[in-house]
Amino acid sequence: MGVVVSIAAALVPIVSTVVRLITSLRSDPVHANPTLANIRTVGDQQHLIQLARQDAQAAREEAEEAVREAEEAARREEAARDEAQRAIREVEERAREEREAAQRALRAAEEAGREAVRAAEEESQRAKAAQETADQAAKAAKEKAQAAKQAQEEAEERLKKGIQPVVVPSPQEVASTKRKVEYKEGLFHFAVAGVAGSGKSSLINAFRGLRNQSPGAAATGVTETTLAISRLTDPNTENPFVWYDLPGAGTLKIPDWQYFNAQGLYVFDCIIIVFDNRFTMTDIAILTNCKRFKIPTYIVRSKADSHIRNIMRENGYDSEEDDDARTKRKALYKAAREQYTAETRANIQRNLKDARLPDQRVYIVSNDTLYSIVKEQTLPTKMIDELELLRDLFSEAHSRRCVPRRSLP
Structure with a gap:
């Protein structure tokens, strides 16, 4: 019994506290549940975050779209630049080919001109050579005729003076003369x-x-x-x-x-x-x-x-x-x-x-x-x-x- 009384005495303060609290709960104004408020706050925050995320996503998507558009514009510009360069190269190549063709044509024309000049000069030289050959032949014939006439005149003059034509010695006569004059080889x-x-x-x-x-x-x-x-x-x-x-x-x-x-x-x-x-x-x-x-x-x-x-x-x-x-x-x-x-x-x-x-x-x-x-x-x-x-x-x-x-x- 005594043990029960001891335990009850120990619980009195607690009971009092509980009664007081219940009374306060009954009489005091009651505020909204903070958890719910927190939940709402968190929800609002999450909504804001969601909206921010959506805005950020939209902005990112817009940025990405802008980047894609910029990249596409860059690609188009690069393609346009490549096309322009290709067009320039084609123009330059055509110009080079036309220039080379013109130079080849000029060289061919010059070579044809030189060939024509060479042909004309060769023809002139051939004609001149032919003329010179004819002149030389005529001169030789004239000189031969003059020489023959002079030889005839000299022969006639020599015959008048008792001088006879030159006689070529025979090999036997040469050998005989060498023996007669004691000709020695090496002297x-x-x-x-x-x-x-x-x-x-x-x-x-x-x-x-x-x-x-x-x-x-x-x-x-x-x-x-x-x-x-x-x-x-x-x-x-x-x-x-x-x-x-x-x-x-x-x-x-x-x-x-x-x-x-x-x-x-x-x-x-x-x-x-x-x-x-x-x-x-x-x-x-x-x-x-x-x-x-x-x-x-x-x-x-x-x-x-x-x-x-x-x-x-x-x-x-x-x-x-x-x-x-x-x-x-x-x-x-x-x-x-x-x-x-x-x-x-x-x-x-x-x-x-x-x-x-x-x-x-x-x-x-x-x-x-x-x-x-x-x-x-x-x-x-x-x-x-x-x-x-x-x-x-x-x-x-x-x-x-x-x-x-x-x-x-």
Whole structure:
């Protein structure tokens, strides 16, 4: 029982509180349920949110539509730009093709023009060449006719003078002549021709570096001392030269026109003709045949010192005058030398013209001067053509007979 009373006493405050609360609940004004208000608030908020979401969605959709429209506009613009560029490219391509076509047409026209010009020039050249050929043929025919006429006239003139046509030696005659003159392969064979007293033998001695009185010298004299070809070797064994002294004109009982072949002059490397005052018929025959056989010839006027001294004496020089004569002698020598060389060259030119032979040089020499150059290897102050004669003689022989070392294998 006591336990029950204790429990009831403990519950009294609670009961009182409950009664008070019930009384308050009964008497106090009642507000709306906050939960419902909260629910409404939340619902309103949710509605607003929903509306905001809808607005946002609409705005997003509008934005997306705007983006799509912008993108579409951009695509259309890009397509338009591409189309414009394509159109530009097409225009440029057509322009390029038209330009290239125009250039090709221009080049073709230019080439056609050039071809036409070339064809015209070629035709002109062909016509000119044909004309030149015709002119040359006409000229050749005229020259041939003139040559034939001249040959006929020369033949008639030669027959009148007793000069016969050139006769070509046979191989047997060439071999026989080589044996007769003791021709040696590898040597140079130089022949000297001239009338008696022209200084022919003295010239040969000077070429060989000998005085006329030296042992082995060619015989000299005013009358012809050579009736047959004399073969004279060079005293200097290092020189591959052989010198031949030919019989002078009028010393042999053979016609002048036969002299060249009869003496076998066609085997020599050159013929030196010692000129006196005028060409003999033998000299003319030698020059004519040498020209025919392409054998070099050298016209030489020797004894220049003697001739110049004679002119000096004619002009008043006296070697017995006093010492003042030295200056006068030099002046007289210079004048006499110039006179002698001028007269000699004019004389040779006239003789060649009279013989109907081409003009050629004459070498004016002194045998003493030539001897000094060959033997003593000095250059005298009174040289005229001696050194040039040696140069031309040996240069021609070398060019005709020698093989240049650079051409040897």
